[in-house]
Amino acid sequence: MPVKAMRERGRTPGRGSAPAIELEKLHFSYNRVVVLEDVSFRVERGAFLSMVGPNGGGKTTLLKLMLGLLKPNSGKVTIFEATPEKNRHRIGYMPQYTQFDPQFPVSVLDVVLMGNLGLRRSGPYSRHDRNRACQVLDEVDMCGRSKESFSNLSGGQRQRVLLARALIGQPEILLLDEPTANVDVGIESKLDRILGDLKEKMTILMVTHDLGFVTDMVESVICVNRKVVIHPTRSLDGKLIQELYDVDIRIVQHSHIAKGGGHRDG
Numbered sequence: 001m002p003v004k005a006m007r008e009r010g011r012t013p014g015r016g017s018a019p020a021i022e023l024e025k026l027h028f029s030y031n032r033v034v035v036l037e038d039v040s041f042r043v044e045r046g047a048f049l050s051m052v053g054p055n056g057g058g059k060t061t062l063l064k065l066m067l068g069l070l071k072p073n074s075g076k077v078t079i080f081e082a083t084p085e086k087n088r089h090r091i092g093y094m095p096q097y098t099q100f101d102p103q104f105p106v107s108v109l110d111v112v113l114m115g116n117l118g119l120r121r122s123g124p125y126s127r128h129d130r131n132r133a134c135q136v137l138d139e140v141d142m143c144g145r146s147k148e149s150f151s152n153l154s155g156g157q158r159q160r161v162l163l164a165r166a167l168i169g170q171p172e173i174l175l176l177d178e179p180t181a182n183v184d185v186g187i188e189s190k191l192d193r194i195l196g197d198l199k200e201k202m203t204i205l206m207v208t209h210d211l212g213f214v215t216d217m218v219e220s221v222i223c224v225n226r227k228v229v230i231h232p233t234r235s236l237d238g239k240l241i242q243e244l245y246d247v248d249i250r251i252v253q254h255s256h257i258a259k260g261g262g263h264r265d266g
Contacts, residue, residue, distance in 0.1 A: 160190075174204045
Protein backbone atom coordinates (compact mmCIF):
# COMPACT_ATOMS: atom_id res chain seq x y z
CA MET A 1 0.00 0.00 0.00
CA PRO A 2 1.36 3.42 -0.84
CA VAL A 3 2.72 5.37 2.12
CA LYS A 4 0.42 8.24 1.14
CA ALA A 5 -2.64 6.02 1.51
CA MET A 6 -1.56 4.98 4.99
CA ARG A 7 -1.17 8.60 6.04
CA GLU A 8 -4.57 9.47 4.63
CA ARG A 9 -6.04 6.81 6.89
CA GLY A 10 -4.37 8.43 9.88
CA ARG A 11 -1.69 5.81 10.40
CA THR A 12 2.05 6.08 10.53
CA PRO A 13 3.92 3.60 8.29
CA GLY A 14 7.22 3.95 10.11
CA ARG A 15 8.20 2.98 13.60
CA GLY A 16 6.54 4.70 16.53
CA SER A 17 6.48 4.51 20.29
CA ALA A 18 3.66 1.95 20.33
CA PRO A 19 4.67 -1.46 18.92
CA ALA A 20 2.74 -3.17 16.17
CA ILE A 21 2.58 -6.42 18.16
CA GLU A 22 3.24 -7.07 21.84
CA LEU A 23 3.02 -10.28 23.86
CA GLU A 24 3.33 -10.18 27.64
CA LYS A 25 3.93 -13.26 29.82
CA LEU A 26 1.83 -15.40 27.51
CA HIS A 27 1.06 -19.04 28.28
CA PHE A 28 -0.92 -21.38 26.04
CA SER A 29 -1.83 -25.07 26.24
CA TYR A 30 -3.78 -27.53 24.12
CA ASN A 31 -5.65 -29.96 26.41
CA ARG A 32 -3.19 -29.29 29.24
CA VAL A 33 -0.18 -29.86 26.97
CA VAL A 34 1.99 -26.75 27.23
CA VAL A 35 2.73 -25.28 23.81
CA LEU A 36 3.97 -21.80 24.74
CA GLU A 37 5.41 -20.77 28.09
CA ASP A 38 6.14 -17.29 29.45
CA VAL A 39 6.42 -15.62 26.04
CA SER A 40 7.12 -11.89 26.03
CA PHE A 41 8.32 -9.87 23.06
CA ARG A 42 7.37 -6.91 20.91
CA VAL A 43 7.53 -6.23 17.20
CA GLU A 44 8.10 -2.59 16.33
CA ARG A 45 6.21 -0.88 13.52
CA GLY A 46 7.98 -1.31 10.20
CA ALA A 47 10.07 -4.29 11.36
CA PHE A 48 10.65 -7.43 9.28
CA LEU A 49 11.24 -10.54 11.39
CA SER A 50 11.41 -14.27 10.72
CA MET A 51 10.14 -16.95 13.07
CA VAL A 52 11.89 -20.33 13.11
CA GLY A 53 11.65 -23.48 15.18
CA PRO A 54 10.83 -27.20 15.04
CA ASN A 55 7.44 -28.61 14.10
CA GLY A 56 5.15 -28.45 17.12
CA GLY A 57 7.29 -25.73 18.70
CA GLY A 58 4.44 -23.21 18.68
CA LYS A 59 5.07 -21.00 15.62
CA THR A 60 1.64 -21.31 13.98
CA THR A 61 -0.02 -21.15 17.40
CA LEU A 62 1.71 -17.80 17.98
CA LEU A 63 0.31 -16.46 14.71
CA LYS A 64 -3.21 -17.60 15.62
CA LEU A 65 -2.92 -15.89 18.99
CA MET A 66 -1.91 -12.67 17.24
CA LEU A 67 -4.95 -13.00 14.99
CA GLY A 68 -7.25 -13.58 17.94
CA LEU A 69 -8.21 -17.03 16.63
CA LEU A 70 -6.92 -18.54 19.89
CA LYS A 71 -7.03 -17.19 23.44
CA PRO A 72 -4.04 -17.46 25.80
CA ASN A 73 -4.46 -19.29 29.09
CA SER A 74 -2.79 -16.30 30.69
CA GLY A 75 -0.91 -13.23 29.60
CA LYS A 76 -1.80 -10.70 26.94
CA VAL A 77 -1.57 -10.10 23.18
CA THR A 78 -2.01 -6.59 21.81
CA ILE A 79 -2.08 -5.33 18.23
CA PHE A 80 -1.47 -1.59 18.05
CA GLU A 81 -2.30 -1.40 21.79
CA ALA A 82 -5.71 -3.07 21.33
CA THR A 83 -7.02 -6.63 21.31
CA PRO A 84 -6.39 -8.77 18.20
CA GLU A 85 -10.16 -8.96 17.62
CA LYS A 86 -10.46 -5.19 17.51
CA ASN A 87 -7.56 -4.71 15.11
CA ARG A 88 -7.79 -7.89 13.04
CA HIS A 89 -8.76 -5.80 10.01
CA ARG A 90 -5.29 -4.25 10.16
CA ILE A 91 -3.63 -7.67 9.71
CA GLY A 92 -3.09 -9.60 6.49
CA TYR A 93 -2.62 -13.34 6.99
CA MET A 94 -1.21 -15.88 4.56
CA PRO A 95 -1.71 -19.39 6.01
CA GLN A 96 0.22 -22.51 5.18
CA TYR A 97 -0.71 -24.29 1.95
CA THR A 98 -4.49 -24.14 1.64
CA GLN A 99 -6.40 -27.36 0.97
CA PHE A 100 -9.07 -27.00 -1.69
CA ASP A 101 -11.16 -29.09 -4.06
CA PRO A 102 -9.43 -28.94 -7.45
CA GLN A 103 -12.84 -29.39 -9.09
CA PHE A 104 -14.24 -26.29 -7.41
CA PRO A 105 -14.61 -23.61 -10.12
CA VAL A 106 -12.88 -20.69 -8.44
CA SER A 107 -10.81 -18.18 -10.36
CA VAL A 108 -7.65 -16.39 -9.27
CA LEU A 109 -9.66 -13.18 -8.91
CA ASP A 110 -12.26 -14.96 -6.76
CA VAL A 111 -9.57 -16.22 -4.37
CA VAL A 112 -8.10 -12.74 -3.94
CA LEU A 113 -11.54 -11.19 -3.37
CA MET A 114 -12.10 -13.68 -0.52
CA GLY A 115 -9.58 -11.61 1.42
CA ASN A 116 -12.26 -8.93 1.66
CA LEU A 117 -14.64 -11.18 3.59
CA GLY A 118 -15.19 -9.73 7.04
CA LEU A 119 -13.81 -6.35 5.94
CA ARG A 120 -16.85 -5.19 3.98
CA ARG A 121 -20.61 -5.12 4.06
CA SER A 122 -22.62 -7.91 2.50
CA GLY A 123 -23.62 -7.81 -1.14
CA PRO A 124 -21.84 -8.25 -4.46
CA TYR A 125 -18.26 -7.12 -4.90
CA SER A 126 -17.97 -3.57 -6.21
CA ARG A 127 -15.87 -2.26 -9.07
CA HIS A 128 -13.55 -0.81 -6.42
CA ASP A 129 -13.12 -4.30 -4.87
CA ARG A 130 -12.23 -5.79 -8.25
CA ASN A 131 -9.85 -2.96 -9.10
CA ARG A 132 -8.13 -3.41 -5.77
CA ALA A 133 -7.83 -7.17 -6.40
CA CYS A 134 -6.20 -6.49 -9.77
CA GLN A 135 -3.85 -4.03 -8.09
CA VAL A 136 -2.55 -6.54 -5.55
CA LEU A 137 -2.29 -9.24 -8.22
CA ASP A 138 -0.09 -6.85 -10.14
CA GLU A 139 2.09 -6.38 -7.03
CA VAL A 140 2.76 -10.14 -6.97
CA ASP A 141 3.21 -10.41 -10.77
CA MET A 142 -0.05 -12.31 -11.32
CA CYS A 143 -2.24 -9.64 -12.90
CA GLY A 144 -2.48 -11.44 -16.25
CA ARG A 145 -3.80 -14.63 -14.61
CA SER A 146 -6.87 -13.17 -12.85
CA LYS A 147 -9.43 -15.11 -14.94
CA GLU A 148 -7.62 -18.45 -14.77
CA SER A 149 -8.75 -21.30 -12.55
CA PHE A 150 -6.85 -21.33 -9.27
CA SER A 151 -6.50 -25.12 -9.52
CA ASN A 152 -4.55 -24.81 -12.79
CA LEU A 153 -1.76 -22.78 -11.21
CA SER A 154 1.60 -24.10 -10.07
CA GLY A 155 2.44 -24.23 -6.37
CA GLY A 156 4.49 -21.04 -6.55
CA GLN A 157 1.75 -19.20 -8.44
CA ARG A 158 -0.83 -20.24 -5.84
CA GLN A 159 1.44 -18.93 -3.10
CA ARG A 160 1.58 -15.54 -4.80
CA VAL A 161 -2.21 -15.47 -5.21
CA LEU A 162 -2.65 -16.26 -1.51
CA LEU A 163 -0.22 -13.45 -0.74
CA ALA A 164 -2.37 -11.12 -2.86
CA ARG A 165 -5.42 -12.27 -0.89
CA ALA A 166 -3.63 -11.25 2.33
CA LEU A 167 -2.81 -7.84 0.86
CA ILE A 168 -6.22 -6.84 -0.52
CA GLY A 169 -7.41 -5.36 2.78
CA GLN A 170 -4.43 -2.95 2.85
CA PRO A 171 -2.97 -4.38 6.08
CA GLU A 172 -0.41 -2.71 8.29
CA ILE A 173 0.83 -6.06 9.59
CA LEU A 174 1.52 -9.03 7.32
CA LEU A 175 1.73 -12.50 8.90
CA LEU A 176 3.16 -15.20 6.61
CA ASP A 177 3.10 -18.88 7.56
CA GLU A 178 5.64 -20.80 5.46
CA PRO A 179 5.37 -18.69 2.27
CA THR A 180 8.19 -20.64 0.59
CA ALA A 181 6.81 -24.13 1.31
CA ASN A 182 6.74 -26.38 -1.76
CA VAL A 183 8.21 -23.81 -4.16
CA ASP A 184 11.42 -23.94 -6.16
CA VAL A 185 14.42 -21.65 -5.92
CA GLY A 186 13.22 -19.41 -8.75
CA ILE A 187 9.92 -18.73 -6.98
CA GLU A 188 11.76 -18.10 -3.70
CA SER A 189 13.79 -15.42 -5.46
CA LYS A 190 10.61 -13.79 -6.78
CA LEU A 191 8.98 -13.87 -3.35
CA ASP A 192 12.17 -12.39 -1.91
CA ARG A 193 11.85 -9.43 -4.27
CA ILE A 194 8.13 -8.98 -3.57
CA LEU A 195 8.67 -9.02 0.18
CA GLY A 196 11.53 -6.55 -0.24
CA ASP A 197 9.04 -4.11 -1.76
CA LEU A 198 6.38 -4.80 0.88
CA LYS A 199 8.71 -4.25 3.83
CA GLU A 200 8.79 -0.55 3.01
CA LYS A 201 5.02 -0.36 3.56
CA MET A 202 4.16 -2.60 6.53
CA THR A 203 5.34 -4.70 9.45
CA ILE A 204 6.13 -8.29 8.38
CA LEU A 205 6.44 -11.43 10.48
CA MET A 206 7.29 -14.57 8.50
CA VAL A 207 7.33 -18.16 9.73
CA THR A 208 9.80 -20.28 7.77
CA HIS A 209 11.68 -23.58 7.92
CA ASP A 210 13.94 -22.38 5.12
CA LEU A 211 16.88 -20.87 6.95
CA GLY A 212 18.41 -19.84 3.65
CA PHE A 213 15.43 -17.55 3.14
CA VAL A 214 16.33 -15.56 6.26
CA THR A 215 17.92 -12.83 4.17
CA ASP A 216 19.45 -9.46 4.86
CA MET A 217 15.95 -7.95 4.80
CA VAL A 218 15.23 -9.69 8.11
CA GLU A 219 16.46 -7.76 11.11
CA SER A 220 15.89 -10.36 13.83
CA VAL A 221 14.89 -13.99 14.15
CA ILE A 222 12.29 -15.20 16.65
CA CYS A 223 13.32 -18.70 17.74
CA VAL A 224 10.30 -20.65 19.02
CA ASN A 225 10.38 -23.96 20.85
CA ARG A 226 7.80 -23.61 23.63
CA LYS A 227 9.78 -20.62 24.87
CA VAL A 228 10.93 -17.72 22.72
CA VAL A 229 14.37 -16.19 22.22
CA ILE A 230 15.03 -13.35 19.78
CA HIS A 231 18.39 -13.07 18.01
CA PRO A 232 19.81 -10.71 15.40
CA THR A 233 20.07 -12.44 12.04
CA ARG A 234 23.86 -12.46 12.11
CA SER A 235 23.80 -14.60 15.28
CA LEU A 236 21.94 -17.43 13.53
CA ASP A 237 24.76 -19.98 13.37
CA GLY A 238 25.01 -23.76 13.40
CA LYS A 239 25.30 -24.04 17.19
CA LEU A 240 22.18 -21.96 17.81
CA ILE A 241 20.17 -23.92 15.23
CA GLN A 242 21.35 -27.23 16.69
CA GLU A 243 20.15 -26.14 20.14
CA LEU A 244 16.82 -24.94 18.74
CA TYR A 245 16.02 -28.05 16.69
CA ASP A 246 17.86 -30.50 18.99
CA VAL A 247 19.52 -32.20 16.01
CA ASP A 248 22.83 -32.05 14.20
CA ILE A 249 22.34 -29.71 11.27
CA ARG A 250 24.40 -28.05 8.57
CA ILE A 251 23.48 -24.65 7.19
CA VAL A 252 24.66 -22.89 4.07
CA GLN A 253 26.28 -19.51 4.66
CA HIS A 254 25.07 -16.95 2.14
CA SER A 255 26.86 -13.74 1.25
CA HIS A 256 24.17 -11.46 2.69
CA ILE A 257 25.22 -9.05 5.41
CA ALA A 258 22.60 -9.22 8.14
CA LYS A 259 21.61 -6.38 10.44
CA GLY A 260 20.87 -6.30 14.16
CA GLY A 261 22.67 -6.30 17.45
CA GLY A 262 22.40 -8.16 20.70
CA HIS A 263 19.70 -10.61 21.70
CA ARG A 264 17.22 -11.02 24.46
CA ASP A 265 15.18 -13.70 26.06
CA GLY A 266 11.42 -13.45 25.54
